[in-house]
Amino acid sequence: MNKDKIKNVVVVGGGTAGWMTSSLLAKVLGKTLNITLIESDKIGIVGVGEATIPPIVNFNSAIGIDEKEFIKATQGTIKLGIEFNNWNKEGDSYMHAFGSIGKKFPFCDFHHFWQKAQQLENGSNNIDSNSFWDYSLNYQAAKQSKFAPVNNIPNTNLPGLAYAYHFDAGLYAKFLRQHAQGMGVKRIEGMITQVNQHHDTGFIESVQLEDGTSVKGDLFVDCTGLAALLIEKTLSTGYDDWSHWLPCNRAMAVPCERTENTEPYTRSTAHKVGWQWRIPLQHRTGNGLVYSDKHMSDEEAKEVLLNNLDGKPLAEPKVVPYKTGRRRKQWNKNVVCIGLASGFFEPLESTNIHLIQTAAIRLVKFFPHNGINIEEINEFNRQSKIESEGIRDFIILHYKLNSRGDSEFWRACQRMDVPESLINKIQLFNKTGKVFCNPDDLFTEIAWQQVMIGQGIVPKDHHPLVDTLTTEQVNDLMNNLTTLINRTVEKLPRHDEFLTSI
Numbered sequence: 012m013n014k015d016k017i018k019n020v021v022v023v024g025g026g027t028a029g030w031m032t033s034s035l036l037a038k039v040l041g042k043t044l045n046i047t048l049i050e051s052d053k054i055g056i057v058g059v060g061e062a063t064i065p066p067i068v069n070f071n072s073a074i075g076i077d078e079k080e081f082i083k084a085t086q087g088t089i090k091l092g093i094e095f096n097n098w099n100k101e102g103d104s105y106m107h108a109f110g111s112i113g114k115k116f117p118f119c120d121f122h123h124f125w126q127k128a129q130q131l132e133n134g135s136n137n138i139d140s141n142s143f144w145d146y147s148l149n150y151q152a153a154k155q156s157k158f159a160p161v162n163n164i165p166n167t168n169l170p171g172l173a174y175a176y177h178f179d180a181g182l183y184a185k186f187l188r189q190h191a192q193g194m195g196v197k198r199i200e201g202m203i204t205q206v207n208q209h210h211d212t213g214f215i216e217s218v219q220l221e222d223g224t225s226v227k228g229d230l231f232v233d234c235t236g237l238a239a240l241l242i243e244k245t246l247s248t249g250y251d252d253w254s255h256w257l258p259c260n261r262a263m264a265v266p267c268e269r270t271e272n273t274e275p276y277t278r279s280t281a282h283k284v285g286w287q288w289r290i291p292l293q294h295r296t297g298n299g300l301v302y303s304d305k306h307m308s309d310e311e312a313k314e315v316l317l318n319n320l321d322g323k324p325l326a327e328p329k330v331v332p333y334k335t336g337r338r339r340k341q342w343n344k345n346v347v348c349i350g351l352a353s354g355f356f357e358p359l360e361s362t363n364i365h366l367i368q369t370a371a372i373r374l375v376k377f378f379p380h381n382g383i384n385i386e387e388i389n390e391f392n393r394q395s396k397i398e399s400e401g402i403r404d405f406i407i408l409h410y411k412l413n414s415r416g417d418s419e420f421w422r423a424c425q426r427m428d429v430p431e432s433l434i435n436k437i438q439l440f441n442k443t444g445k446v447f448c449n450p451d452d453l454f455t456e457i458a459w460q461q462v463m464i465g466q467g468i469v470p471k472d473h474h475p476l477v478d479t480l481t482t483e484q485v486n487d488l489m490n491n492l493t494t495l496i497n498r499t500v501e502k503l504p505r506h507d508e509f510l511t512s513i
């Protein structure tokens with residue numbers, strides 16, 4: 012395709028995507044590459060995106076970030092899971108808690124044992140779904156607002172707390188910028204007004220700034236956010252629109268004053284149309300409403316959002332229109348798009364920053380040596396597609412499984428056709444209690460089980476292995492687990508104490 016050695020990488024965009032990507036490139040390949048990042052203060056960054064999932068802990072450590080410095084600099088807090096309120100019916104609540112639940116068994120998952128224990132207790136299939144989270148260390152710590160790093164439940168081989176972070180998006184971009192510049196990334200401030208392509212191949216040769224400066228590159232990383240300046244406006248790569256499955260197309264964000272207690276979890280509350288996030292930070296709480304403009308006007312959205320804050324708003328609500336979906340090729344010619352330029356999922360499961368991280372890692376893994384090869388591009392794109400489609404199905408699951416009858420918005424979600432891959436998963440779980448994921452899937456069996464149980468599925472059967480245990484053994488297993496979990500949580504400091512200590 013192009014046999015020139017890749018030496019000059021130009022990252023266009025200085026939001027979370029631009030700085031995370033350039034940090035990783037600098038850390039791993041900085042000795043052999045010149046990395047330049049261009050950003051425009053006039054345009055600014057999207058400035059939202061404040062909740063993450065556990066793999067970010069390893070990413071930060073891989074790029075050499077000190078956790079304490081990072082939490083301090085970004086007004087960060089700990090996140091142990093996402094609480095979903097009113098998603099099945101009004102008044103319901105469950106959590107997608109990170110980490111494990113119960114105990115890992117080699118041939119069948121823990122929830123089969125839990126379901127049997129519930130049946131024994133109630134003498135029927137009328138199980139109390141909420142009791143599933145009695146066996147989640149993350150859930151119990153989250154609801155009691157407690158946290159300290161715990162690798163294992165003491166004196167057992169049961170895993171400890173899995174955690175991620177909440178942080179201020181603006182402060183995170185600033186923090187990463189300093190970090191990346193410290194590793195040799197060159198920053199240029201200015202707005203790109205022209206993109207120059209090779210007349211035969213269409214490869215991008217240079218970008219030109221408002222002041223006439225031209226920046227040449229061998230490989231360009233498009234991190235220009237929703238503008239998608241290189242990948243779409245220049246290369247017309249195309250977009251797979253998934254809004255027929257994920258009907259919301261607008262978000263309205265507003266920060267408000269913090270509450271006294273800093274809960275270590277994100278909250279997602281379903282409303283008549285769409286849902287509202289709540290992200291507790293040290294200095295404020297981040298909030299936003301995700302809705303569909305076919306079912307709700309911006310004025311109505313503003314009223315719903317402002318009526319459901321638990322502190323005084325600190326700014327005017329900001330609207331971000333979007334289209335759910337993904338760029339058809341994440342790598343096209345000599346442009347790799349990362350972040351919002353590559354597509355968008357609503358922040359229901361906090362997956363966008365994670366996708367930045369996996370795309371940056373994939374770029375390093377597939378980094379071209381002597382020129383750009385189509386084989387590398389194709390494999391990179393194949394892996395990105397599989398990853399996004401797995402996440403897409405998991406997010407659709409939340410909408411599809413609702414039992415709310417209070418608006419046409421939710422009833423349409425119940426009726427909608429969903430991807431076959433998702434139907435198969437729901438039906439298998441419903442009939443047998445089994446869930447299978449691909450080894451590379453972001454959301455594992457435990458995540459799927461929590462959302463399906465939380466949104467009302469009681470599997471009609473359990474695994475036969477469970478019946479090899481006596482009633483007494485099943486009850487002992489359950490009692491031992493709750494004792495261990497409760498004892499561990501009892502000894503944890505409060506989340507606020509942990510934050511103060513760093």
Ligand SMILES: Cc1cc2nc3c(=O)[nH]c(=O)nc-3n(C[C@H](O)[C@H](O)[C@H](O)COP(=O)(O)OP(=O)(O)OC[C@H]3O[C@@H](n4cnc5c(N)ncnc54)[C@H](O)[C@@H]3O)c2cc1C
Nearest residue numbers: 024025026028051057060062203235236350351358363364
């Ligand atoms: C409402 C909302 C809530 C979200 N919540 C979450 C969440 O909780 N968790 C999560 O993981 N993700 C979330 N996301 C996604 C997350 O915000 C983004 O993935 C993340 O901020 C990355 O953005 P970005 O860097 O791609 O784009 P941006 O932050 O928009 O950065 C774009 C950059 O490109 C530059 N640029 C653009 N055009 C030009 C030009 N012509 N010349 C020079 N520079 C240019 C801009 O100056 C800017 O620096 C949310 C997104 C939205 C919209």
